[in-house]
Amino acid sequence: MKRLAAAWRFAWRELLSGELTLLALALLVAVCATSSVAFFADRVRQGLTLHANQLLAADLAIESDAPLPSSLVLSARQAGLQVSGSQTFPSMVTTAGAVALASLRAVPDNYPLRGEMRVRLADGKVRVGAWRPAPGDAWADSRLMARLGIRLGDRLRLGNLSLRLSGELLREPDGALAGYSFMPRLLFNQADVTATGLLGPGARARWRLMVSGQPVAVDAWRRGVEARLPAGARVESVEDARPELRSAMTRARRFLGLTAMLTATLAAAAMMLAVRRFLARQWQPVAVLRCLGLTGTEITGLFATVLLALALIGGGLGSALGYGVQAALAGIAIPDAGETLPPPAVWLIGLGPASALLLLIGLALPPVMALRRVPPSAVLRAEVPPRSVGMGLPPLAILLLIALSLWQMDDWRLAGWLLAGMSGYFLVAGGAAWCLVLGSRRLSRGEGAIGWRFGVAALARRPWLAVLQVVALSTGLMALLTLTVVRTDLLDAWRQSLPPDAPNQFVINLQPDQVQDFNAMFAAARLPMPEIAPIARGRLLAINGRPVQPAQYRDEQAQRLAGREFNLSWRDAPPEANRLVAGQWWSTAAVDEFSLEQEMAQAMGIRLGDLLTFDVAGTQLVGRVTSLRTVAWNSFRLNFFVLAPRAMLASRATSLVAAFYLPPAQRGFADRLVRRFANLTAVDVSDVLDQVREVIDRLAQAVEALFVLTLCAGVLVLWAALGATRDERLADAALMRALGASRRQLRTVVLAELLWLGGFTGLLAGSGAMLLGAFAGWKLLELPLRCNGLLPVLGLLCGMLLVPLAGWPLLRRVVRQTPLSTLQAR
Amino acid sequence: MSDDPKVRVLSATHLARNILFQGETISILHDISLDVYHGDSVAIVGVSGSGKSTLLSLLAGLDLPTSGEVVLFGQPLMSLDEDGRALLRRRQVGFVFQSFQLMSPLTALENVMLPLALAGETNARERATDMLARVGLAHRLRHYPRHLSGGEQQRVALARAFVGGPALLFADEPTGNLDTVSGAQVIELLFELNREQGTALVLVTHDADLAERCGTVYRLAQGRLSAERS
Numbered sequence A: 001m002k003r004l005a006a007a008w009r010f011a012w013r014e015l016l017s018g019e020l021t022l023l024a025l026a027l028l029v030a031v032c033a034t035s036s037v038a039f040f041a042d043r044v045r046q047g048l049t050l051h052a053n054q055l056l057a058a059d060l061a062i063e064s065d066a067p068l069p070s071s072l073v074l075s076a077r078q079a080g081l082q083v084s085g086s087q088t089f090p091s092m093v094t095t096a097g098a099v100a101l102a103s104l105r106a107v108p109d110n111y112p113l114r115g116e117m118r119v120r121l122a123d124g125k126v127r128v129g130a131w132r133p134a135p136g137d138a139w140a141d142s143r144l145m146a147r148l149g150i151r152l153g154d155r156l157r158l159g160n161l162s163l164r165l166s167g168e169l170l171r172e173p174d175g176a177l178a179g180y181s182f183m184p185r186l187l188f189n190q191a192d193v194t195a196t197g198l199l200g201p202g203a204r205a206r207w208r209l210m211v212s213g214q215p216v217a218v219d220a221w222r223r224g225v226e227a228r229l230p231a232g233a234r235v236e237s238v239e240d241a242r243p244e245l246r247s248a249m250t251r252a253r254r255f256l257g258l259t260a261m262l263t264a265t266l267a268a269a270a271m272m273l274a275v276r277r278f279l280a281r282q283w284q285p286v287a288v289l290r291c292l293g294l295t296g297t298e299i300t301g302l303f304a305t306v307l308l309a310l311a312l313i314g315g316g317l318g319s320a321l322g323y324g325v326q327a328a329l330a331g332i333a334i335p336d337a338g339e340t341l342p343p344p345a346v347w348l349i350g351l352g353p354a355s356a357l358l359l360l361i362g363l364a365l366p367p368v369m370a371l372r373r374v375p376p377s378a379v380l381r382a383e384v385p386p387r388s389v390g391m392g393l394p395p396l397a398i399l400l401l402i403a404l405s406l407w408q409m410d411d412w413r414l415a416g417w418l419l420a421g422m423s424g425y426f427l428v429a430g431g432a433a434w435c436l437v438l439g440s441r442r443l444s445r446g447e448g449a450i451g452w453r454f455g456v457a458a459l460a461r462r463p464w465l466a467v468l469q470v471v472a473l474s475t476g477l478m479a480l481l482t483l484t485v486v487r488t489d490l491l492d493a494w495r496q497s498l499p500p501d502a503p504n505q506f507v508i509n510l511q512p513d514q515v516q517d518f519n520a521m522f523a524a525a526r527l528p529m530p531e532i533a534p535i536a537r538g539r540l541l542a543i544n545g546r547p548v549q550p551a552q553y554r555d556e557q558a559q560r561l562a563g564r565e566f567n568l569s570w571r572d573a574p575p576e577a578n579r580l581v582a583g584q585w586w587s588t589a590a591v592d593e594f595s596l597e598q599e600m601a602q603a604m605g606i607r608l609g610d611l612l613t614f615d616v617a618g619t620q621l622v623g624r625v626t627s628l629r630t631v632a633w634n635s636f637r638l639n640f641f642v643l644a645p646r647a648m649l650a651s652r653a654t655s656l657v658a659a660f661y662l663p664p665a666q667r668g669f670a671d672r673l674v675r676r677f678a679n680l681t682a683v684d685v686s687d688v689l690d691q692v693r694e695v696i697d698r699l700a701q702a703v704e705a706l707f708v709l710t711l712c713a714g715v716l717v718l719w720a721a722l723g724a725t726r727d728e729r730l731a732d733a734a735l736m737r738a739l740g741a742s743r744r745q746l747r748t749v750v751l752a753e754l755l756w757l758g759g760f761t762g763l764l765a766g767s768g769a770m771l772l773g774a775f776a777g778w779k780l781l782e783l784p785l786r787c788n789g790l791l792p793v794l795g796l797l798c799g800m801l802l803v804p805l806a807g808w809p810l811l812r813r814v815v816r817q818t819p820l821s822t823l824q825a826r
Numbered sequence B: 001m002s003d004d005p006k007v008r009v010l011s012a013t014h015l016a017r018n019i020l021f022q023g024e025t026i027s028i029l030h031d032i033s034l035d036v037y038h039g040d041s042v043a044i045v046g047v048s049g050s051g052k053s054t055l056l057s058l059l060a061g062l063d064l065p066t067s068g069e070v071v072l073f074g075q076p077l078m079s080l081d082e083d084g085r086a087l088l089r090r091r092q093v094g095f096v097f098q099s100f101q102l103m104s105p106l107t108a109l110e111n112v113m114l115p116l117a118l119a120g121e122t123n124a125r126e127r128a129t130d131m132l133a134r135v136g137l138a139h140r141l142r143h144y145p146r147h148l149s150g151g152e153q154q155r156v157a158l159a160r161a162f163v164g165g166p167a168l169l170f171a172d173e174p175t176g177n178l179d180t181v182s183g184a185q186v187i188e189l190l191f192e193l194n195r196e197q198g199t200a201l202v203l204v205t206h207d208a209d210l211a212e213r214c215g216t217v218y219r220l221a222q223g224r225l226s227a228e229r230s
């Protein structure tokens, strides 16, 4: 073993001498990319859940129209959970000169469990945090204060009790979900409830039980209590109530996965080239070592150890670097991430070294095994290394790495598609590159002086290397194009999926005979017309005659849909924000048809043509599923799982629902609506909307930041791809110089090769980016399918510009140097 | 190592080497027999492409003959596997190449230490330092090959070849890349070391001066070996 120390020293010198720099850098970037995204995605996943829970002011809430049994509270405490509860009820609030109806909410001292209260106190300062009114105090929102004509510090009366108005309520964390309505709001301490005398038997109140704790414990408790909730009580979680928030998170995760995939692919391509060059350069030294008596096993062992060390060191370092990058990303995505975001899962630290090992085994093992077979007699001849070794393993390793980076998408079907797409791209690029080589051979057959034909022929002289180069270069360019052009398209489309005028107000319980007056009020206020849809409550009874039971579904959402009533609506034309993915929309004369939301249909095992039976207000309605739709849940518009034709539901619709956008300055309009139609219930979702918008913006910024890393990887690939043939090109050029080629001729030769290579790879890359972009928009972000036909052209131009540019130093060296010095440089 | 001049270090009998090139068998060497004794100096001359390097790699066990046998230090090479031949080389054989073949990331001293270290021998540093002094490079110990002239590089290579005290040294055109003055220096050193250590030399060369100094000269032509002078 001591003998190997010398060989070791040789190998380490080799490492430090720069031969391994590119390899090490590429490894670092690959590991850094995969691990930073893994860390970040994990934190975002945890953090967004937390963030979402802030909308609940808890991890879980149970809403009920009667006091909840104390056994429930007890069981939550026993499960180690924090428990809080509030009561909300309508009542009159009086002052010396005025009276107003308000929605009162009594909160305990540990409210809110999650999220932040925003309040302006008497000193004029805005406080944000876990604040609540102290006993004897009350906080009112600006509407109530306006209606009562009072200011901070004034007194007001609730039933038998007089309270001091100590704060202006700006935002309740769970305001959007806790039945926030157009009624003015007043918050006071639970200690004062009894003294008001307002909450006696028969009072119309809503009780809300909130819990928080370890996610596992909360989940376990939820499963335990869900089955034995009293009538009139239901569990609320943000994702149930706010599908658009979930949708934003899912998209962000997919975006990150896509970026990670591209970065990892790029870095892997750079590594593949770097490994090839590194080991090709070891050919002669290894032959000498063989002459000096090193056995094949010792040679393999030597390089395997060096690469293993590189994997561990590079992997560890890359992982650490990835942690840093992740922290920076988190800082961008979520301010004060340090406090609000949980740290990433510990086991993810192993991911870096693991992926480094995977890459090196896949990419370097075959050539290392080939080194073992270097014949010692090679040292007597200037023998060239074998061109292709172990062709199967490197693609496998790269695909595995891609799979690893896609895994944070949490969606195997999509990841599978992307993986298949990438493999397809490699194959097509490889095939195209082979055609290019053949084409170059044919083109270069013409006679004539040394000129561009000679440069083109250079590709044909080293066919395998040319194929490798084209695949790596085009993958690099494709990733860069995807991330520069397509990314902006996608991010913009994502942001625009929630336009500034997305509805922020919903009104339910609108009666058919009120619609005309309702609309007239909008017209009078010069506001855009609201979107109005009829609603009928229905329960799914049977699919193809077989009764539907919640227990038969594993999917949680399907269980819920099978068990409860939900909103159906009727329409003549398909909704604008929906896309028909199967079947056909009905004619106006249709009677017994249904149109279902695709994911819901899938979850419930319903297919096109199935016969469904619904119970709507006691009547059984039977119809066939004639179309499936995808619904943009994140659009904040009126969306329904199930739609029916006019003839089936029009007579059974009980009321209407309206959605509209109110600019902040016009919030007063909502008051007027409610005063005009007393039966309306209104929900203001502008807070939620703002929060979703914020989430999207922040995540989009994080994705852009990650792009910088990808850019590094792209530059590495360009460098590696051109460096891979640097020695051969220099030798060629020296030879040509020696044979009397002029500088101009040499320049033409090299430029021709670079332009030809760049144009071809650029075209390939542009087409790839076009397809990837279309797929990403369509499948990942659920936007309408769109192809950017300009991308192939853009790719062509980029390739013809970037590749010669990256090859410029080489070109200069080739042209400037004397033939002798170029020969000696080998 | 014995001083008996009749110890045979290398014996080749009826060597032939064919290669398959684009489906055709080309015969490069036929029926070559040759013996080398302790302390001998043997030159093999011939025009370029006559198969000198091919013969050298067969004799040194770097490659295997199509037929015939090579016995190195009493060991038939055919009876050893690749690793066995490597071990044999490690202990008893030195090499000098036309293009020097020094390890570029290692200093002159480290290059010379390398064979000793590979053979697991002690005080490699002192021995390598002495050897470099012996070839006149005591002041260049810490220099890297790229900072040395061709003649100096070849002297480092000589030091590397002789430092282990090999019984047999193979050299393929050792002066082929050198100017006359450096070439003469290298030749001088080669024979001094041959005398001092009793190392048998097998040289492939174009260089008439070099062949002149050898005890035996063979000529290789059309794949056949003939004694030119002995």
Ligand SMILES: Nc1ncnc2c1ncn2[C@@H]1O[C@H](COP(=O)(O)OP(=O)(O)O)[C@@H](O)[C@H]1O
Pocket: B019, B021, B028, B046, B047, B048, B049, B050, B051, B052, B053, B054, B055
């Ligand atoms: N592996 C090989 N493949 C093809 N031809 C070879 C190979 N090895 C040697 N040759 C041919 O054998 C002949 C002798 O080569 P070599 O031994 O290098 O000659 P020398 O060293 O005398 O110049 C040459 O014609 C060379 O082309």
Ligand SMILES: [Mg+2]
Pocket: B052, B053, B054
């Ligand atoms: Mg030769």
